[in-house]
Amino acid sequence: GRLLIDASYCPVINVAVHVETLENGKESLILNIETNGTISPEEAISTASTIFADQLGSFIDIRNSVAPAEDQVLRPLIDPKLISPVEDLELTVRSANCLKAEGIKFIGDLVQKTEVELLKTPNLGKKSLAEIKDVLAERGLSLGMRLENWPPADIDLSR
Template sequence: EGNHAEITLDVTGPCDVLASSFEVPGTVELVNPDFHIATIVDKVNLKMTLTVRTGRGYEPADLRDDEDRVVGALKVDASYSPVRRVSYTVDNARFEKRTDLDKLVIELETDGTLDPKLAIEHSATILQQQLSAFVDLDAIAEQEAKKDQNDFDPILLRSIEELELTVRSTNCLKAESIFLIGDLIHRSEFDLLKTPNLGKKSLNEIKDVLASKDLSLGMNVENWPPVG
C-alpha cells in the first residue's frame, strides 16, 4: 500500500536464491529476476519477509523512523537511486580549423529502471532549477533568441533610397511595400516584373546596384522581416 510493499521468501537448499525466488504482489516489479541473492549449500530453510519502499537518493537506516517496526526486524541502509556509477572527462575537440575546443564525455550506468539518456536530461533539469536562484535562465535564453532574430547585416536595414535608384524605380518599389534593402533582396526577379510600371530596364538597374554591394535578388535572410 502507498509507498511500500512486502515481499516474501521461503526456500529450502541446496539452491541458488535469486530475486525471482521471492513472492511479490502485483504492485511490485522485479527489474532483474536473475539477480543473485545467496547460495544455500545445505538442506536448510531460508525464510524472510522484506519491506520495500519507494524513495529518493540514499537513506541511512539510523535516520529512518519505523514506529511500526516488528521486534527482531533488521533495518538496512536504502539506496533508491537508479544510477550506479557516473563519471565525466573533458577532452580536446576539433571543429573544422578550430582546435581550441573542449568536449564533455559523460559515462553513466543505471540499474536498468531508468534510461541513461533520461537520467542526464533529468539531472540537467534539476541543475537548471537550482541555478534559477541566482539567474533567470529562461529570460536569458529569450533575450538571446530575440537578439539573434534581429541580428541582421546593417545594410539590410537601410532605406532603398540609399541605393540611389531612379525616382520611377524607387516609387514602384514603395508601392509594393518595399522600403528596406532587406525587403528588396527577398523578392525574386519574377516578383518584381509583376510590379506595375517596373520594366526590364528598371529591373536591370536594381540588379546592378545590388551587385555593387554584393547583394542580389532572391536572397534568403533568416528571420526576416525584423520584429519591432
C-alpha cells in the same frame, strides 16, 4: 591504448568505464577503479572530480564575464545594409516609385524578392530590374535572398 613510462607514481593503476541503460531509459555510469592501495577508489574519484571542477572553473568565469546583462536582448545580428531604406540605393525615380508602390521600404524587403516577383510589379520592366540588380550587386547583395528573422522586431516599419 596504453602509454608506457619508466616509472609510475600514480596511485591509480587502472580505470574501466561502462555505461548501462536502465529500465526507465536513463543511463548509469559504472567506474571500476583499481589503485595501488595508498588511496581508496572513492578518494581517487573524489580528488579527480575536484581537479576537474577546478579546471572547468575558468570556463564558468569566462561565461559569466561575457554574459549579457539581463535587460539586454539577444537577437541575431542583421547586416546594417538590410535595415537601410530603399531610398539609400539611389535608384531612378521610376524604379523607386515602383518599389514604393509595392510597399518595399527596406533593402531587406527588396533582396527577398525574386526577379519574377519584381517583373510582376506594374511599370517595372527589365531595364529597372537590371538597374536594381546592379545596385544590389555593388553592395554584395542579390535578389532571392532568404533572410531569417526578417523583419527584426526592433525595426521601425512606419518609415
